Amino acid sequence: MNKSFFPVRSMLWQTLWAGMGLLNVNAAMAQASASSAAVTPVRQADFIVAVVNSEPITNREVQLLRQRLANDAAARGGNKPEASELTRAAVEQLINEKAQLQQARESGIKIETEAVDQAELNVASSNQLSREDMHKRLAQEGISVSAFREQLRTQLTLTRLREREVEGRVRVSDLEVEQFLSEQLKAQAAQVPAQLNLGMVLIAVPENSNESAIKVLGERAADVARRAQTGENFADLAKAFSQTSDRGANGGEMGLRPADRYPELFLEATRNLKAGEVAAPVRSAAGFHILKVLERRQVTTLLVTQTRARHILLRPSAQMSQAQAVAKLTDIRQAVVSGKSDFAALAREMSQDGSAQQGGDLGWANPGMFVPEFEQVMNRLRPGQVAEPLVSRFGVHLIEVTDRRNAPMSDQEQRTLARSALREKKLDETYAAWVEEIRGRAYVEMREPPQ
Secondary structure: OOOEOOOOOOHHHHHHHOOHHHOOHHHHHHHHHHHHHHOOOOOOOOOEEEEEOOEEEEHHHHHHHHHHHHHHHHHHOOOOOOHHHHHHHHHHHHHHHHHHHHHHHHOOOOOOHHHHHHHHHHHHHHOOOOHHHHHHHHHHOOOOHHHHHHHHHHHHHHHHHHHHHOHHHOOOOHHHHHHHHHHHHHHHHHHOOOEEEEEEEEEEOOOOOOHHHHHHHHHHHHHHHHHHHOOOOHHHHHHHHOOOOOOOOOOOEOOOEEHHHOOHHHHHHHOOOOOOOEOOOEEOOOEEEEEEEEEEEOOOOOEEEEEEEEEEEEOOOOOOOHHHHHHHHHHHHHHHHOOOOOHHHHHHHHOOOOOHHHOOEEEEEOOOOOOHHHHHHHHHOOOOOEOOOEEEOOEEEEEEEEEEEEEEOOHHHHHHHHHHHHHHHHHHHHHHHHHHHHHHHOOEEEOOOOO
């Protein structure tokens, strides 16, 4: 199971604070289209829905945003929101946006042309387009470059306002970090079994043994247990009496392992024993077991779920379109899944990535090391599974998860992640309160309902 004891940043906060570097060009075009609609003269079909401090929100703006919210919901999967719910969300978002932009103007926030230029380059780069190619794509969608840049300016303005008004209000104390780590360790202890090392001497009971023979063997086991309990060397007793396959050659030691990997019979017999104590003999189908607790180790550091994956990356180019790359990797996936081809060999041969020489192996990765679209697909895979081709900002990937493990974090890593998790939680809460505060100060007049 892919467990994580630290919450990830909420989708709301990720969306609002991701910055322009990761903006998808399709979303940006939809926003630009809505922005363009805002300055279009109001027509009969484009009536005013609401007024925010004398600034109108039109029906066309609501419908465009509603469609984008519907598309986003469909991309995430799950239950489809009701149309009325989407309309209400679109109106609320537009009201909040206009109130915040007005606040930004009053605060004197201005976005320099250079910042818009850089944002435009970031959008093009994240979508693997040149600026010129992105402009052509905008034109194909009927969106002017000026409307697109104005939307970038709007988003940068909102981001700068939120950074100034919200981030400065958030503080995380050392005491909060300690309390958080303590709670996480308690939660982890309930999920992750303790490590246990038992020593065992087996007095075997042959099949079809009669009652008198079993009694003799039971008395022998009781004697070995008594000698161990009174301080005689357990390893020597195992070598002298144990009838396991190795005849107690390793002193009867069974090795440190998660407690749930021992038979329930053994766990019951040793549940209340401390390290160094010996239980009374217990009977199984194999015979009588004398058990000593050699070590009992509770996990005292937080674990992070690490994933080991490998991939084949194809970068779309003039010679190979994105659709062709997807089709090619679909064929490769089928060959790998059917056992006709070796993933590592294909990665070395064709992957356009620095990991190609390692057969596509990306090594052990902590959460957050890969871009979100890659990580979301990777996290859904079980070891040995190969995903369908994935399109990311870097190209088209074929991903296979090879292993997954829970690894201990250093004290510094624990504190850093704890502080980050607490800060993100507080940012969400503070942002929600700030939005309500801005909305409360605005004069909002609702007009005709959207159609």
